[in-house]
Amino acid sequence: MNKRIAVLAGDGIGPEVVRAGLRVLDEIAQKYGHQFETKQALIGGCAIDATGLPLPQETVDICKQSDAILLGAVGGPKWDTLPGEKRPEKGLLDIRKELQLFANLRPVSVFSSLSDASTLKKEIVKDVDLMIVRELTGGIYFGEPRERKEVDGEEVAIDTLKYTRSEIERIIRKGFELAKVRNKKVTSVDKANVLESSRLWREVAEDVAKDYPEIELEHMLVDNAAMQLIRSPKSLDVVVTENMFGDILSDEASMLTGSLGMLPSASLSAIGPSLYEPIHGSAPDIAGKGIANPLATIASVAMMLKYEFSLEKEAEAIEKAIDAVLDAGHRTVDLAQGEAARSTDEMTELVIQQIKAEAFV
Ligand code: IPM
Ligand code: MG
Numbered sequence: 001m002n003k004r005i006a007v008l009a010g011d012g013i014g015p016e017v018v019r020a021g022l023r024v025l026d027e028i029a030q031k032y033g034h035q036f037e038t039k040q041a042l043i044g045g046c047a048i049d050a051t052g053l054p055l056p057q058e059t060v061d062i063c064k065q066s067d068a069i070l071l072g073a074v075g076g077p078k079w080d081t082l083p084g085e086k087r088p089e090k091g092l093l094d095i096r097k098e099l100q101l102f103a104n105l106r107p108v109s110v111f112s113s114l115s116d117a118s119t120l121k122k123e124i125v126k127d128v129d130l131m132i133v134r135e136l137t138g139g140i141y142f143g144e145p146r147e148r149k150e151v152d153g154e155e156v157a158i159d160t161l162k163y164t165r166s167e168i169e170r171i172i173r174k175g176f177e178l179a180k181v182r183n184k185k186v187t188s189v190d191k192a193n194v195l196e197s198s199r200l201w202r203e204v205a206e207d208v209a210k211d212y213p214e215i216e217l218e219h220m221l222v223d224n225a226a227m228q229l230i231r232s233p234k235s236l237d238v239v240v241t242e243n244m245f246g247d248i249l250s251d252e253a254s255m256l257t258g259s260l261g262m263l264p265s266a267s268l269s270a271i272g273p274s275l276y277e278p279i280h281g282s283a284p285d286i287a288g289k290g291i292a293n294p295l296a297t298i299a300s301v302a303m304m305l306k307y308e309f310s311l312e313k314e315a316e317a318i319e320k321a322i323d324a325v326l327d328a329g330h331r332t333v334d335l336a337q338g339e340a341a342r343s344t345d346e347m348t349e350l351v352i353q354q355i356k357a358e359a360f361v
Contacts, residue, residue, distance in 0.1 A: 001034040001035070001309060001311065002034070002035045002037070003034070003035070003036050003037070003067040003068065003308075003309060004036075004037045004038075004039065004065065004066045004067050005025075005036055005037070005038045005039070005066055005067065005068050005069070005070055005304075006038075006039055006041055006059075006062045006063045006065075006066035006068075006069045006070070006273070007022065007038045007039065007040045007041070007069075007070050008040075008041055008042070008043040008059065008063075008069060008070070008071040008072065008095075009040065009046075009071075009072040010043050010044040010045075010046065010071060010072040010073050010074040010088075010282065011044045011045040011046055011072075011073060011074050011075055011076045011088060011282045011284075011287075012072075012073055012075065012076050012281070012282025012283050012284045012287040013072070013073060013280075013282060013283045013286060013287045013292040014044075014071075014072020014073040014074070014282055015072060016072075016287070016288075016290065016292050016294070016344050017072055017073075017278060017292055017293075017294045017296070017297040017344065018070060018071075018072040018297060020294030020297055020298060020344055020345070020347075020348040021070060021294065021297040021298050021300065021301045022038060022070070022301075023348055023352060024298045024301055024318060024348065024351055024352060024355070025301050027352045027355050027356065028301075028305065028314050028317065028318065028355065031317075031355065031356070031360075032311070032313070032314050032317075034311075034314075038070075039062055039066065041056075041058065041059040041062040041063070042056060042058075042059055043055055043059055043071070043074055043088075043091045043092070043095065044073075044074025044075060044079075044088035044089075044091045044092065044282075045074060045075060045076050045078060045079045045088040047059065047088075047091060048079060048082070048086065048088060048091075053091075054074070054086065054087065054088050054089075054090045054091030054092075054094070055090070055091035055094040055095055055098075059095075060095070060098055060099075063095065063098075063099060063273060063275075064099070064272060064273070066273050067273055067308065067309070068273050068274060068275075068276065068304050068308040068309070069095075069099075069273055069274070069275040069276065070275075070276050070277070070297075070300065070301065070304065071092075071275055071276070071277035072277070072278070072282075072297070073277070073278070073280065073281050073282035073283070074088040074089060074091055074092050074281075074282060075087070075088040075089055075281060075282045075284075076088070076282050076284040076287070077284055093141060093142070095275070096136050096137050096267065096275075097137055097142065099269050099271070099272055099273065099274075099275065100137060100269050100270040100271045100272075101136055101137060101267035101268065101269050101274065101275050102135065102136055102137045102138075102167070102170060102171060102268070102269070102270050103133060103134075103135070103136065103170075103171055103174045103267070103268040104132075104133070104134040104135070104136040104246065104265060104266070104267045104268075105131060105132075105133055105134075105178070105265060105266045105267075105268065105303070105307075106131070106132040106133075106134060106246075106250045106253070106263060106264075106265045106279055107129075107130070107131050107132075107263075107264065107265075107303075108128060108129070108130050108131070108132065108233075108250075108253045108254065108256055108257060108263065109128065109129045109130075109257070110125050110126065110127065110128040110129070110256055110257050110258075111257070111262075111322075111323060111326050111327075112126070112127070112327075113323075113326045113327045113329075114257060114258050114262075114326060114335065115127075116337075117257070117258025117259065117335050117337070118255060118256055118257065118258045119255060119258075120230060120255070120256065124230070124231075124232070124233065124234075125233065125256045125257075127234065128233045128234055128256050128257075129237075130233065130236045130237055130238070130239060130253070131178055131182065131237070131238050131239065132239045132241070132246055132249060132250045132253060133171065133174055133175045133178060133238060133239065133240040133241070133246075134241060134242075134243060134245075134246025134247065134250060135163075135167070135168075135171040135240075135241070135242050135243050135246065136243060136246075136267055137167075137243075138162070138163050138164075138167045138242070138243060139161055139162070139163060139197070139242045139243035139244055140159050140160065140161040140243065140244050141243045141244065142243075143159065143160030143161055143162035144160055144162075145158055145160055146158060146159050146160060161195065161197050161244075162197065163197045163200060163201065163242065165200065165204055168200060168201050168204040168205075169204050169207075169208060170270065171240060172186075172188065172201075172204055172205050172208045172240055173208055173211075174240070174268070175188070175238050175239075175240030176208060176209070176211070176212045176215055176238075178238050179212070179215045179237065179238045180212070180214075180215065182237055182238055183237040183238075184214060184215045184216060185215065185216045185218065185237045185238065186205075186209075186215055186216070186217050186218070186237075186238045186240060187218045187219075187220050187225070187236055187237070187238065187239045187240070188201070188202065188205040188217060188218070188219050188220070188240050188241070189220050189221075189222050189225045189239055189240070189241035189242075189245055189249065190202055190219065190220075190221065190222065190241070190242070190245075191221055191222050191223075191245075192219070192221070193221060197242070198242075201242065202219055205217060205219065205240075222241070222245045222249070225239070225241075225245075225249060226248070226249065226252060229249060229252055229253055229256070230252070230255075230256075233253070233256050250263070250265075250279060251279070254279065254280075258335055259293060259334040259335050260279065260280040260296075260334075261278070261280055261292065261293030261295065261296055261332065261334045261335070262293065262295055262296055262299075262335075263278065263279040263280070263296050263299075264276070264277075264278055264279070264296050264297070264298075264299035264300035264302070264303050265277055265278070265279050265300060265303070266300070266303045266304070266307050268307065273308070274304075274307065274308055276300040276301065276303050276304040276308075277297075277300055278296030278297045278299075278300055279296065280293075280296055286333075290343045290344050290345060291332065291333045291341065291343055291344060292332070292344050293332040293333075293334050293335065293344070293347070294332075294344050294347055294348050294351075295322055295332075295347065295351075298318060298322060298348070298351055299318070299319070299322060301318065302314075302315040302316075302318035302319050302322075303315070305318070313360075317355055317358055318351070318355065320354075320358060321351045321352075321354035321355045321358065322351060324354050325347070325350045325351055325354055328350075330342050330346075330347060330350055332344070332347050
């Protein structure tokens, strides 16, 4: 297989973890006889520094000409005082919109060797395996009007939470499609007791469910979902929800695994190449120290192989290697409990050696 990958390393620990992901990708290419041609492009703070814009047109063009996109992270204190439209995060929001990356898949699985790494009790988190399906190109992140103005002599700020039926339908459908190959249950999360957009969301979920009689649909209010996630996470399987609820619930869910540094994601496009990124941010406090956990990015590479290129065996080889390295007791600093922590490079090398040693799956 011959594929082109746009690489958007971004800011903070982005470049370090992306380098780790690409090293693992190289190993897969060698072992399984594929060619992945990578092309770097700027996004976020580094793009602002170089061009004045968080998402230069050149980056959009490079992404559109690729088969998939690997992204690190954007943002940092250096750019925190810029106005909303000029912040690094705007680059991320714009690329989501530009490439119609509407379906953000955030799998949360607790590795058995890490079931005591969570702040929650082991029996609660052991064997958790759920999938958050977050709508990514609508809702309050993008609704208009968004503005600040003065009304009757007072400052007012406005954001708009807006969804169309078709936007809701395509993300709910994605949730049901995933449920088909998982445990045949969809939990649709909304705030239908308060929000009009949630009432439409719930109606559409009911309509879509008619096409999937074999799948159970459950509605859950978002405040309850936040509670159930830590009370009985094993009762959830596919969780489909709107943009901001998904943002918040996925950070919460990451704590089931013990570290935000463990969660990969795929942002699937309606029109072209999809984007793969760890869900952790740029972590400016540890950037440049070589201690960031590379596993979320390495697992994002596995998601790319699986979802974009249908390379199931290759994806599985990476997942098995991560599992084996953790099983052997290796930990980066975010997960270490007394034992000496591995650096980003050491952890990456361990995964690569494990892939080398694995029999072909
Ligand atoms: C995420 C992040 C982004 C979001 C930020 C960086 C804009 O938190 O991908 O979850 O809110 O979507
Ligand atoms: Mg987030």
